[in-house]
Amino acid sequence: ARAFRAAHGAEILADFARLLELPNVASDLPNIRANAEAIAERLRRRGATVEVLGLPDFPAAPPVVWGRLPADVPGGARRTLVLYVHYDGQPVDPARWTFPPWRPTLLTAALEAGGTERPFPAPGEPIDPEWRLYARSAGDDKAPLAALFAALDALAAAGVPRTADLVFFFEGEEEAGSPHLARYVDRYAERLAADAWLFLDGPAHQTGRPQLFFGVRGYAGFELTVYGALRQLHSGHYGNFAPNAVERLARLVASFEDGEGKVAIEGFYDSARPLGEAERRALAAIPAFEAALLDEVGLAAAEGGDERYSEAIARPALNARGIAGGGVGAAAVNAIPPEATASFDLRLVAGDDPDHMLDLVEAHVRRQGYHVVDREPTPEERRRHPLLARLVRRPGYPAVRTPIDSPASRLAVAAARAASPDGELVLLPTLGGSLPLYVFEERLGAPLVGVPIANHDDNQHAPDENLRLGNLWYGIDLLAAIVAAP
Amino acid sequence: ARAFRAAHGAEILADFARLLELPNVASDLPNIRANAEAIAERLRRRGATVEVLGLPDFPAAPPVVWGRLPADVPGGARRTLVLYVHYDGQPVDPARWTFPPWRPTLLTAALEAGGTERPFPAPGEPIDPEWRLYARSAGDDKAPLAALFAALDALAAAGVPRTADLVFFFEGEEEAGSPHLARYVDRYAERLAADAWLFLDGPAHQTGRPQLFFGVRGYAGFELTVYGALRQLHSGHYGNFAPNAVERLARLVASFEDGEGKVAIEGFYDSARPLGEAERRALAAIPAFEAALLDEVGLAAAEGGDERYSEAIARPALNARGIAGGGVGAAAVNAIPPEATASFDLRLVAGDDPDHMLDLVEAHVRRQGYHVVDREPTPEERRRHPLLARLVRRPGYPAVRTPIDSPASRLAVAAARAASPDGELVLLPTLGGSLPLYVFEERLGAPLVGVPIANHDDNQHAPDENLRLGNLWYGIDLLAAIVAAP
Numbered sequence: 001a002r003a004f005r006a007a008h009g010a011e012i013l014a015d016f017a018r019l020l021e022l023p024n025v026a027s028d029l030p031n032i033r034a035n036a037e038a039i040a041e042r043l044r045r046r047g048a049t050v051e052v053l054g055l056p057d058f059p060a061a062p063p064v065v066w067g068r069l070p071a072d073v074p075g076g077a078r079r080t081l082v083l084y085v086h087y088d089g090q091p092v093d094p095a096r097w098t099f100p101p102w103r104p105t106l107l108t109a110a111l112e113a114g115g116t117e118r119p120f121p122a123p124g125e126p127i128d129p130e131w132r133l134y135a136r137s138a139g140d141d142k143a144p145l146a147a148l149f150a151a152l153d154a155l156a157a158a159g160v161p162r163t164a165d166l167v168f169f170f171e172g173e174e175e176a177g178s179p180h181l182a183r184y185v186d187r188y189a190e191r192l193a194a195d196a197w198l199f200l201d202g203p204a205h206q207t208g209r210p211q212l213f214f215g216v217r218g219y220a221g222f223e224l225t226v227y228g229a230l231r232q233l234h235s236g237h238y239g240n241f242a243p244n245a246v247e248r249l250a251r252l253v254a255s256f257e258d259g260e261g262k263v264a265i266e267g268f269y270d271s272a273r274p275l276g277e278a279e280r281r282a283l284a285a286i287p288a289f290e291a292a293l294l295d296e297v298g299l300a301a302a303e304g305g306d307e308r309y310s311e312a313i314a315r316p317a318l319n320a321r322g323i324a325g326g327g328v329g330a331a332a333v334n335a336i337p338p339e340a341t342a343s344f345d346l347r348l349v350a351g352d353d354p355d356h357m358l359d360l361v362e363a364h365v366r367r368q369g370y371h372v373v374d375r376e377p378t379p380e381e382r383r384r385h386p387l388l389a390r391l392v393r394r395p396g397y398p399a400v401r402t403p404i405d406s407p408a409s410r411l412a413v414a415a416a417r418a419a420s421p422d423g424e425l426v427l428l429p430t431l432g433g434s435l436p437l438y439v440f441e442e443r444l445g446a447p448l449v450g451v452p453i454a455n456h457d458d459n460q461h462a463p464d465e466n467l468r469l470g471n472l473w474y475g476i477d478l479l480a481a482i483v484a485a486p
Numbered sequence: 487a488r489a490f491r492a493a494h495g496a497e498i499l500a501d502f503a504r505l506l507e508l509p510n511v512a513s514d515l516p517n518i519r520a521n522a523e524a525i526a527e528r529l530r531r532r533g534a535t536v537e538v539l540g541l542p543d544f545p546a547a548p549p550v551v552w553g554r555l556p557a558d559v560p561g562g563a564r565r566t567l568v569l570y571v572h573y574d575g576q577p578v579d580p581a582r583w584t585f586p587p588w589r590p591t592l593l594t595a596a597l598e599a600g601g602t603e604r605p606f607p608a609p610g611e612p613i614d615p616e617w618r619l620y621a622r623s624a625g626d627d628k629a630p631l632a633a634l635f636a637a638l639d640a641l642a643a644a645g646v647p648r649t650a651d652l653v654f655f656f657e658g659e660e661e662a663g664s665p666h667l668a669r670y671v672d673r674y675a676e677r678l679a680a681d682a683w684l685f686l687d688g689p690a691h692q693t694g695r696p697q698l699f700f701g702v703r704g705y706a707g708f709e710l711t712v713y714g715a716l717r718q719l720h721s722g723h724y725g726n727f728a729p730n731a732v733e734r735l736a737r738l739v740a741s742f743e744d745g746e747g748k749v750a751i752e753g754f755y756d757s758a759r760p761l762g763e764a765e766r767r768a769l770a771a772i773p774a775f776e777a778a779l780l781d782e783v784g785l786a787a788a789e790g791g792d793e794r795y796s797e798a799i800a801r802p803a804l805n806a807r808g809i810a811g812g813g814v815g816a817a818a819v820n821a822i823p824p825e826a827t828a829s830f831d832l833r834l835v836a837g838d839d840p841d842h843m844l845d846l847v848e849a850h851v852r853r854q855g856y857h858v859v860d861r862e863p864t865p866e867e868r869r870r871h872p873l874l875a876r877l878v879r880r881p882g883y884p885a886v887r888t889p890i891d892s893p894a895s896r897l898a899v900a901a902a903r904a905a906s907p908d909g910e911l912v913l914l915p916t917l918g919g920s921l922p923l924y925v926f927e928e929r930l931g932a933p934l935v936g937v938p939i940a941n942h943d944d945n946q947h948a949p950d951e952n953l954r955l956g957n958l959w960y961g962i963d964l965l966a967a968i969v970a971a972p
Contacts, residue, residue: 463718
């Protein structure tokens with residue numbers, strides 16, 4: 001694989017860039033379908049049987065790209081592996097991107113490190129692993145697709161047989177919360193039987209070392225709106241008389257936290273399943289990197305003070321995604337804002353039920369004295385309730401954790417150690433991010449291992465998302481080692 | 487005056503609409519100048535000597551329209567009165583207006599009461615005093631200009647002499663905080679000598695009764711930004727580790743209030759000069775209207791519970807004008823916002839020094855543990871200070887209060903009582919809103935009386951600003967009575 005990508009790096013990059021040119025927000029169905037077709041075509045070219053699956057009752061559901069590529073080793077397949085990737089990306093605000101999000105741009109280094117734009121390399125031209133490719137989904141989560149195509153080509157070119165039957169399952173709505181994933185798995189379960197699932201998503205460890213993860217956090221979200229008067233009122237004539245929705249919301253948001261990095265919602269930490277002994281050992285083996293991470297992201301201190309990063313993300317989290325009410329800067333006027341909204345996501349750990357966690361949030365809001373509704377309140381409701389909040393829940397899913405010493409785990413660990421430039425690895429009992437792995441655990445019962453490729457500083461979910469090319473090379477080596485493992 | 491406006495109502499409205507068609511945001515200098523010229527031309531047509539004044543050292547300062555119209559009563563002027571109006575308006579967000587802000591639109595009633603658009607009346611057509619004219623500055627503060635022009639025409643048509651020498655002082659940057667007003671007054675002080683200043687601004691009382699006010703609140707403002715990491719971070723991978731700027735700001739904003747309608751900033755109420763006996767009597771005479779006001783604006787309760795409205799606005803106020811950080815609704819992403827900003831205005835009462843009040847705010851922010859800067863912090867400062875806030879002060883001015891039984895006060899009370907449809911009046915020791923009257927009190931030493939015309943529900947500073955025509959008629963009668971008072 002190493003020789004192959006040294007010889008064919010320019011072609012690998014050029015084809016990857018073509019895939020990144022396709023806008024891929026889950027709600028943008030025509031473009032999402034174009035992504036699915038482009039990926040299917042690349043799989044077919046490599047000998048796979050491919051179908052772009054849909055759900056008859058849900059015509060607006062982004063399609064799943066499903067495929068099968070049998071082992072070609074004498075004696076037949078040693079195992080069946082499902083490779084999971086999501087080809088959709090987070091929405092973008094192009095005004096905040098240095099380069100257009102769907103015009104892949106090659107830089108000599110990260111922007112923060114002074115990287116400048118350079119042409120894509122000519123065939124055979126040496127490629128610096130520190131170069132970065134900027135585009136939405138360069139890291140999250142099209143990088144594994146580029147790595148997979150190159151790994152299959154490399155094995156074929158070298159005449160190395162595939163020891164595993166491969167099944168591909170590439171979804172198109174992960175960043176929208178995977179609302180149809182369970183239905184896809186139910187409908188197509190017989191095509192998804194396997195010895196293990198490999199989840200190709202998430203970033204490398206913050207130390208820069210490759211990592212594997214054996215669990216992910218679950219997800220839930222909600223949006224909270226509080227109300228003042230029916231209309232904007234002059235702050236001079238009504239200040240001290242009419243309640244201010246921004247001030248009320250600030251108090252409510254502040255009540256969610258204890259001011260020292262812990263969530264103050266009653267019961268929030270109660271359902272989390274504690275880590276086992278093996279997980280605790282894996283955590284303790286991770287080298288300290290918190291000081292470097294704080295420096296890199298420009299922070300004087302972490303939210304939880306000296307607590308280890310990996311301890312922090314093993315707890316459920318409540319995150320304010322944003323807040324808006326009235327105006328600031330040039331948009332500010334001397335008036336009392338009549339409503340204000342804050343948006344939140346929750347990161348759950350094994351044991352937390354999403355609905356139950358949102359029940360706890362709602363109970364907390366009620367305990368602050370609020371009457372809670374789940375839709376726009378009527379003027380009559382606003383006249384009746386001194387404290388009135390609209391709480392809109394967003395669909396979520398639970399976390400999962402897989403035993404760290406299952407056969408699937410050991411296969412992945414061996415391949416990743418072989419692909420790691422220095423043989424070093426980080427084994428993470430749970431990733432901080434969320435993936436809908438519960439669907440597979442619940443319905444298919446297969447062991448799951450997370451196999452990230454992207455650099456940890458890839459700005460995923462943010463403007464200027466990018467992939468470090470050294471991480472793409474690692475991904476190619478890793479996937480080749482997995483597909484050809486003895 | 488009553489007969490005149492019954493006969494000429496259509497012409498008065500048509501000319502007012504032409505004045506309202508001119509966009510009038512203080513920072514939009516070409517349009518502000520067009521407003522000044524249009525007003526000057528209307529004064530000259532009525533026999534006044536007029537100059538559009540500027541400040542040579544501040545070419546971007548909106549001009550003051552100054553003029554003089556001598557008394558024409560036998561025996562000479564009984565007094566000299568300065569009439570103050572501001573012809574600029576608050577900025578607009580046209581998307582939130584039902585009708586374009588600078589396309590004056592006549593409705594059969596207020597929008598909330600089911601008013602529908604109707605043509606402007608033909609000459610001689612009867613005009614319903616409940617009709618409303620919708621446009622930016624229809625109430626705040628071009629209404630007194632329309633009333634003044636009509637009042638002068640009415641006196642001339644009836645052959646009633648003017649007993650006062652009139653001086654006009656119309657400023658063009660009141661909604662921007664009047665940054666050049668003191669310089670104007672200093673430079674042109676000799677043209678502004680008078681027995682009294684009448685401030686034609688502000689709304690009628692919430693009971694619908696005409697009101698006079700003998701004081702105004704002062705003003706100050708600030709904008710507060712708090713910081714997290716240097717860039718947006720994935721909320722799964724960094725939640726519980728990287729501090730969230732929105733959550734921090736919410737906690738800081740919440741700390742400004744005690745949760746029961748009072749400001750919790752140390753010393754905030756200490757410098758306010760208590761009301762005197764005469765002021766307390768005037769307050770007590772105001773009929774209770776709070777329940778009706780709450781119902782009208784759609785509130786279940788006032789911020790201060792059962793406290794009287796007029797008591798509440800006699801205290802200094804802190805108002806959050808807006809808050810913004812990250813995104814909500816469709817703009818929300820699963821990331822930790824790196825910064826968040828809130829904008830505030832303060833309404834001050836007699837005795838409060840604006841700079842001192844902002845010092846108290848800054849001391850409070852420091853007491854919450856924040857390092858405070860007054861400009862965008864550097865990445866190094868962000869790495870150094872766990873809690874870092876940018877506090878940008880906005881220029882302000884102090885409040886004033888005039889004796890409620892001065893000769894100027896008595897003149898205004900008599901004229902307003904004569905113009906009031908039922909002879910009822912509200913006398914307010916201080917208005918809730920702010921005007922830069924301190925400039926005149928400090929520099930010219932003249933007594934000041936506030937003489938509002940607009941309806942209290944005119945949506946001033948907000949979308950869909952409007953003027954009830956009955957209030958315009960009241961303004962015409964009132965100004966005629968003042969100008970011709972014995």
